[in-house]
Amino acid sequence: MTKRGASWFFLVCTLGSTVVAAAVVTVSGVAEWGLSIHGYVAMGLGLFFSLAVGIGLMTLVFYSARSGHDDRT
16 A cells, blocks of 8 residues: 555544544433434434534635735736
């Protein structure tokens, strides 16, 4: 395995294990709340829209920085 391939493999394994660990902790913690199906749907929609807004705003920040709109003239 090349040096770049090994670093990508390590990065993917690290990020993947972090996501799995976070999901396990979240599911075990949320299970104690006793939410109905409506609560889970509301939580899922809130998570989805929060991520969508965050990703959209970061995309606009990077687009603005790369297009030169932030440069002084």
